């Protein structure tokens with residue numbers, strides 16, 4: 675069969691978006707890995723699948739797969755592209771869209787200027803929420819990585835994040851420490867590794883080595899996790915501008931059980947059809 679798809683990106687974090695409301699298909703892990711290949715396939719950081727909701731109170735079900743084929747709980751940049759996609763495809767006319775994800779329901783609001791704001795829910799710091807092996811809930815945990823003692827904040831945004839503070843994000847050892855943190859045995863479900871440089875209480879620079887996809891140009895849940903961890907440690911104050919290699923996001927958080935609100939762009943690149951073997 676020929677599968678119709680749309681290529682999109684949020685600040686260079688790129689997606690293949692597939693409508694399974696009007697098409698029928700099933701993608702196996704190895705097909706996802708092949709499609710994600712930037713030389714032999716289409717190339718993307720994540721595959722986003724749009725399905726009818728299982729809960730009648732929600733508008734859609736939104737499923738997310740990393741480039742390695744693993745299904746994950748949440749994707750912030752993907753959520754914004756998802757909102758733009760369902761409106762562009764005329765699957766909905768709503769400005770406020772409620773979707774089911776593997777990490778829980780999300781509310782997406784399409785603004786007049788085309789940017790999308792997402793209620794990302796409240797961050798969870800308890801180690802069992804990620805999961806992370808630790809005896810207690812602390813703002814920073816010591817972590818031995820490749821013989822180095824690092825200090826990381828751990829945050830669940832539905833998906834797991836470890837945030838490491840660095841002095842200079844341009845020279846941070848993301849390629850060396852990223853994969854080692856991602857598959858550290860104290861994170862049984864692996865983890866996304868963020869490298870955060872604090873510029874001022876309202877501005878950070880961030881690079882993220884994503885679980886299952888490698889370093890990306892932007893990570894929405896990584897931006898939320900870094901801001902939540904930074905505010906919890908008294909380093910940051912809401913709102914925070916997060917400067918990522920692909921562009922900037924605005925993150926607001928009132929603290930405690932309040933949700934993080936992420937605002938940023940969502941871009942369509944092209945549409946195509948690909949044979950599914």
Ligand SMILES: N[C@@H](CCC[C@H](N)C(=O)O)C(=O)O
Pocket residue numbers: 687719720740746747748749750751752833834866884885886887890892893894895896
């Ligand atoms: N790019 C995403 C996060 C995608 C999922 C992540 N790699 C994971 O495995 O949890 C974002 O914008 O949040």
